Amino acid sequence: MLAEHYGWRAAFVALGVPGFLLAILASRLREPRRRPPAPVATTVRGWFERGRRQAMRYGKPLIGLSLAGAALSGLLGLFEGLPPGVETAVFAACVSAGIIWTVVRLVPAAVRRTTEASEVAATAFGEFLQAAATVLRTPTLIWMFLGGALVTFAVNGLIAWAPSFMQRAHGLSVGVVGRQFGIWGLAGGALGGLFGGRFGDWLLTRWSGGRVVVSGAGFVLGGPVCAALLLVDELRLFVPLLFATFFLYTWYNGPLSAVILDVVPSAVRASVIGAYLLFSHLAGDAIAPPLVGYLSDRFGLRPAMLLLPSAGAVGGLVILIALTTVGRDMARVRGAR
Structure with a gap:
């Protein structure tokens, strides 16, 4: 009925809403022998705060060099007789340096996350093999x-x-x-x-x-x-x-x-x-x-x-x-x- 009135895309979106609500409710379940989950608002605020701190931690070089480049290009704009476009080139160079610096800082973190993910994947694969052995026995x-x-x-x-x-x-x-x-x-x-x-x-x-x-x-x-x-x-x-x-x-x-x-x-x-x-x-x-x-x-x-x-x-x-x-x-x- 939804598809006839609003199209299949809208119908599929509407059918996805109950699943999303079920996922939220499932996240609120209390597991045996564990403390109850935090309220949804507290969980979302925690995600936001962690994301903001990590973004500021790894984004400081980019932000600092971008601001420095903007200030330097503005300062150069006060001088006459400079080649045209030099302010833009200086700003672009500072931003590029900030991007490279940020990427260099992110590489160790990415390697560490990859190692952790590999360990988790190995553990999950081991548990799957254990489950398969249990089935066959x-x-x-x-x-x-x-x-x-x-x-x-x-x-x-x-x-x-x-x-x-x-x-x-x-x-x-x-x-x-x-x-x-x-x-x-x-x-x-x-x-x-x-x-x-x-x-x-x-x-x-x-x-x-x-x-x-x-x-x-x-x-x-x-x-x-x-x-x-x-x-x-x-x-x-x-x-x-x-x-x-x-x-x-x-x-x-x-x-x-x-x-x-x-x-x-x-x-x-x-x-x-x-x-x-x-x-x-x-x-x-x-x-x-x-x-x-x-x-x-x-x-x-x-x-x-x-x-x-x-x-x-x-x-x-x-x-x-x-x-x-x-x-x-x-x-x-x-x-x-």
Whole structure:
């Protein structure tokens, strides 16, 4: 709707605002065993003061020589008979000397920052290797990574091709789809994410595989529903199928991440989650849009998109294989504490 009224650029800018606000809110979170963050105003003032001090520290030669050059050129302007342009040349020479001096002073600082960045990068790479080793040693994580890539392939491929599908299969523009069906997809996704998280936590109190079941079952149950959504031609059936698809396809959001955190030591949890996100996107939704496009050119869009619920159902079944390993992996982590 925003794109129809204000253009795609304005629509994308508007969609970026919630992410910016979320980043600000995330910066205010208090980490365990650490003091609370400073207020936003204090943080911004600190940035400004540090930036001003550093700018003055490294910019003094340039500022001083520029002022000296301006004064000297003004003084030379009082004398007659000097070659034309000598004042400008003197001022330019002083400014150039100030720039060179400033660059010379900045080189050691740049080398020091580069060394620090290299050390940080080496540490980050080491943590990534440690996370990769943890994944390969933990059977549950292997199933979570493989299944997660397949379900990410299904979900994000469906999102990427939904506008084109609605336009080509049902003759509806993007704006009409957003107005008529957007709220149902949003409601289904929000309720599905909430239900999946609460249901997974409830099952975990009774069974170590509770979160695994919820993570995989949503895609196993949602596969036929999504296929029906793609095959139906009557729009009166489209809304309930759309709602059900989004509801079932978002069960996994909370429980799958929680399973990953349950089976790894706390020291590498963030690294393992990062590795999972990297793998699932590279092996999942990075492949889905071009592959569906290629198949669409050969067989048509509707048959091509039927690959998505099939991949989601297979991914759900792969996740459910972790039911055979999650109990042992969770016990090992608890025993290592």
